[in-house]
Amino acid sequence: MACCVLQITGLIFGGIGMVGTMAATVMPQWRVSAYIDGNIVVFETIWEGLWMDCISQLGIRLQCKFYDSVLGLPPPLEAFRALMCIAIILSIISFLMAIVGVKYTHRTKKDPQGISVFILAAGVAFLLTAIFVLIPVSWTGGSIIHDFYHPEVPKALKRELGAALYVGWVSTALLITAGAMYCSF
Numbered sequence: 001m002a003c004c005v006l007q008i009t010g011l012i013f014g015g016i017g018m019v020g021t022m023a024a025t026v027m028p029q030w031r032v033s034a035y036i037d038g039n040i041v042v043f044e045t046i047w048e049g050l051w052m053d054c055i056s057q058l059g060i061r062l063q064c065k066f067y068d069s070v071l072g073l074p075p076p077l078e079a080f081r082a083l084m085c086i087a088i089i090l091s092i093i094s095f096l097m098a099i100v101g102v103k104y105t106h107r108t109k110k111d112p113q114g115i116s117v118f119i120l121a122a123g124v125a126f127l128l129t130a131i132f133v134l135i136p137v138s139w140t141g142g143s144i145i146h147d148f149y150h151p152e153v154p155k156a157l158k159r160e161l162g163a164a165l166y167v168g169w170v171s172t173a174l175l176i177t178a179g180a181m182y183c184s185f
Contacts, residue, residue, distance in 0.1 A: 003185070007102045007119070010181035013174045014098055014126050018091040020171030021133050025084040028054045028064060029162035030140055047162065050081050076143075080136035087132035091175070094125030098182060116185060123182025130175035137168035 028049030047054040054064040067073060073081075101118035144161055147153045 004102075004105070006181050007098075007105060007185070010123075010178045011095075011098050011102055013181070014091075014095050014122070014178035017126070017129070017171045017174035017178060018088075018095050020167050020174065021084070021087050021091050021129065024133070024137065024164045024168040024171060025050060025088060027162075027164035027167065028052050030164045031144060031159035032162040033159060048159065049162075049164065050077065050084060076139070080140065083132050083136050087129050090125055090132065091129045094122050094129055094179075097125060098122035098178070101182070119182050119185045123179045123185075126175045126179030126182065128179075130172045130179060133168055133175065134172045137165050137172065141165050 026049075028047045028051070030050060031048035033044070033046035043058055045056040045059075047056070052064050052066045054062060056062050070078070097118050101116075101122055104118070141161055144159050148158050148160070
């Protein structure tokens with residue numbers, strides 16, 4: 001019975017991690033404009049994401065623009081896009097493998113070896129997905145923090161950590177938990 005509860009819990013964590021991975025990929029709030037000094041009145045907030053930039057004016061009007069050229073993007077951004085897209089595909093595959101493993105664990109007790117292959121594969125895939133999400137999210141967070149405290153970066157170009165990074169970190173934690181649960185079987 002405890003085995004079934006852990007499998008269902010791992011499936012829930014993996015599903016939430018999968019949705020969080022998708023959300024972090026499409027959210028434009030990876031880098032958010034930072035306001036330094038005594039500037040209290042803020043008319044514009046700038047968001048920079050993997051796919052677009054957005055400008056919010058007074059919290060009323062939001063204008064978003066997709067990046068014009070794929071070839072004009074910086075190489076790290078291209079790599080982060082690729083890693084996050086691979087993470088989405090891999091999280092869907094691992095979630096489906098986990099569903100198959102959990103479903104057939106409850107149905108058949110005759111071939112536990114065949115079932116554990118699905119569960120183990122789902123666990124490894126969840127862990128691999130967590131790595132693919134963690135790399136771009138942590139790299140972006142590290143570069144934002146480095147630029148924020150670097151004295152040669154102009155104040156207008158300094159950014160803060162956006163909500164998508166936090167979603168990515170929580171998704172990574174959930175995917176690691178789900179992967180660890182399935183690998184422990």
